[in-house]
Amino acid sequence: MTDVIETTASGPDKRDRGGPAQPMLIVENIKKYFPIRAGLLNKKVAEVKAVDDISFYVLKGETLGIVGESGCGKSTLARLLMYLIDKDEGHLILDGDPVGEKTGTSLDGLRRSLQMVFQDSYSSLNPRLPIENSIAYGPKVQGATAKSAKEQARALLEKVGLKADRFGQRYPHELSGGQKQRVNIARALALDPRLLILDEAVSALDKSVEAQVLNLLGDLKEQLNLTYIFISHDLHVVKYISDRVLVMYLGQVVEIGPVDKIYENPLHPYTQALLACRLSMDPDERVDSAPLAGDPPNPVNPPSGCRFHTRCPFAEEVCMSKAPSLGDALRADASEHLAACHMVHAGSGHSKAPNPDTRQLPLWQQGEMR
Amino acid sequence: MNEMRSPDLSLVEAQSETPEAYVKVKDLEVRFVSREATVKAVNGVSFELKKGEVLCVIGESGSGKSVMMRSLLQLHAKKRTRMTGEMRVGEHDIMKVTEKRMSELRGxxxxxxFQEPMTALDPLYTIGDQIAETVMRHERVDRDAGWKRALELLELVRVPSPERRLKAYPHELSGGLRQRAMIAVALSCRPSLLLADEPTTALDASVQIQVLVLLRKLQREMGMSMIFVTHDLGVAAQIADKVAVMYAGRIIEYGNARDVLMHPEHPYTRAMLSSTIKDQDRSAPLDTIAGTPPDLRALPDGCSFAPRCKYAGPECLAAMPPEVTDGRNHMARCVRVSAVRGLLAFEPGLAAANVPA
Amino acid sequence: MTDIPAGSLPVDKSQSAPSTKVRGYWGSVWNRLRYDYTTLFCMALIAAIVLAAIFAPWLSPMDPEKSSMANRLRPIGHAKFGLGTDEQGRDMISRLLWGGRVSLLMGIVPVCFATLIGGAFGIIAGYYGGKVNMVIMRTMDVFFAFPSVLLAVAIAGSLGGGIGNQMITLTVVLIPPLCRVAETATAQVRSLDFVDAARASGASTYSIITSHVLINVLSPVLVYSSTLVSISIILASGLSFLGLGVSPPTADWGLMLSTLRQSIYVQPLVAALPGVCILITSIAFNLVSDGLRQAMDVKA
Incomplete structure (x- = not known):
């Protein structure tokens, strides 16, 4: 096996540069607006604020879960981080080094450290290539010889639980969904990344296969000293796998914090509603009315003020006029729980906002909202 | 788990078989024949469904759940499909009905x-056109009556500002509204049996709940029977009266939704429930089912789940286990399950005799 | 339905029995083609026609350009001239064999060039999208706007007759449709996740096109270009018929059809022979491309 894969959690990681306290990735005020063009002259008539000023960081070795409804910008965010689409504004700092700027890491360096596992197992593998070749492609691009790239691909296949002799020469259509997703993971690992972005990586799988793949991800994380950004709309899965959770709504972060705090004491009404949408296994606990009415509004013209106010049961005047701030997500400690809601900010003008006296308490303890 | 359940006699009585089953499927087998192989997709499925009942068919991909349901509409290509058994819906014998009559029954x-409304709705016609068209064809009414009914239907499925939406094309609607529009098309002629093939799987959780609540309500109001195929146990818990668990083309467990979901007896159902992620301990690995589903071209003799089952012994592979049914009409097909005092009970028995290494 | 995978874990005893034999993409295409007797027959037919054209100098009983006023317009079944003679007394068998050479050349060579040029432009347009796409595709649309026959006549008219000019004409006419097909296929592949995965591994555009895009675009383009062979033959025949292609006395199916036209009331069957050849060849190519399309269709 090539030495690339041999970094284990036991010793200090050779690739580490900023030390254990330096976050793996810092995302600073990243923005992406897609223009909508129409008419004869292709004039810009509107823009979709897909990712609107998002900041967060991911610590080394942790799993950051990102949740939200479809259209909230989760996948755009993933592609921005991968440099698959160009960002309009913002910075990425990878292990202390700014990406793509004169003094920092090159794009190539980012590509080696950051890899992505795609959602759709049908379109994510080239149907005309044996899976072994799909996995070996990345190392070859980065300069490995054909022979060593192939050896590495076969080693990776074994690592994700597929016998290389049996599966290496197969084509994607000869594999089941779970097997394809394992190949996807193997391909992402081929460049020996440190941070893996998993974009709905288990969503399309059957439940029992989903559990197998999640276990595999857990094992790999430990063996290869990986950091995960886990994007999903399934709150059960995010709860199981994440250390911290970031909730997105219409291109913005509405809540971020440690997984237990978010699930036990959600501060933002949107997070509360999402959690209430989880289905119970008990037929006696049926819901008779949906916790969250309507579809997410169109990101082309997001509502003024707090973007959630159109669906929020607690919306008041202030919510329509003034956008609540999340707080400084980059300076906050990883154990802090932040929410962009007027009801948690003292003195915001919302009737349910906490009394200014309780300001000293950390935000998440400020309490009962329902 | 079983001790906590006491036999509920009133329920037993209520369940005692009444004759008028509306949907009756008996020993249904579906085979897809091609040059290379015969795929045994459905291997002897029998069930009955009363008027106004909801049956959820749960299974993973390749379990034959969709194939079974599509057989009720004769949607398989005649040329390479072999179907045997009995299927009755009301007074119609689906196996014998002519192609012309079948197309009248459909709709x-x-x-x-369906799961993906964009494939079921025609992108070239407005929502109103499509509903009105179906109504006009089946009920032989004029265009105005068809449009009036279309408006009623959009109101019924709670589409906001329905007059405007009637004139909208499918691509102009959001995912949730499209799903509602498709439900409106499906309900346009007051069907007495609604088949649903994972209609909420592609939706966000927030919209999924809305659609489930709506479907349940409409089903009650219209007194429809419904067969609902899903791989999500949570969805089944929301909507089912009866639950059938399918594996390799057979129903391996059947019963009231609560019995099957809260007190599963078949090892497959149990394993599936415990591998479903829900508040598990984050530090421990998840329970999984070893191996992969069987190859439908070469099914083993006996229990199809035996090769992956923790409790399998040689007797499991000898012959297909018989159905064991208790007083609550809870059925499981497993040699380790027996009916004790009117309730099914699972006994691991000679566990670990044949556990795959 | 047929490609449900045989299980992944060797521990499953049930799985050890028959498992899918692993074959490559072309292997699976051949496996499907093997049972498609229509396509196989048409392939054999095309092979026979091509071989006959190649070996025309040895196969033809007489000199195709040697005329004889005494033997004008002999009927089919004549003792010396099996398929009769044309209006100048030349042996039809020989002329059909030699004419096949020119006609097939006109069918295949322009299509090959057009596939290369149009395919390249189409892939570039489809991959880059945006302005590049607009410039290339709008230019193609200008050519598309004319009916292909009209365009061919116009180009051939301005270039003049002869085999070389005829090939150039046909190539130009065939580029736009091929470019369109390649562009559509490429744009579709471009939007798939595996291309993004390749980009994420740091691959250059050239590498992505050659190792990921090309292999996926190839089959729709090849299938489409095989349908164009027959169109090209017919167009070439049309040009020759109008006097804009090869010039007499060279044998060419289209030209033969044109000159025999005057004799249609005297020897209708002989006059129809070149037309029959064109018809059979083009139908064979069309059916083969149909079969190829079915066989190359990978179920994902």
């Missing part, structure tokens, strides 16, 4: 909704 008596 009127039996209707279907």
């Amino acid at each position: 009127s008596t039996i209707s279907m909704i």
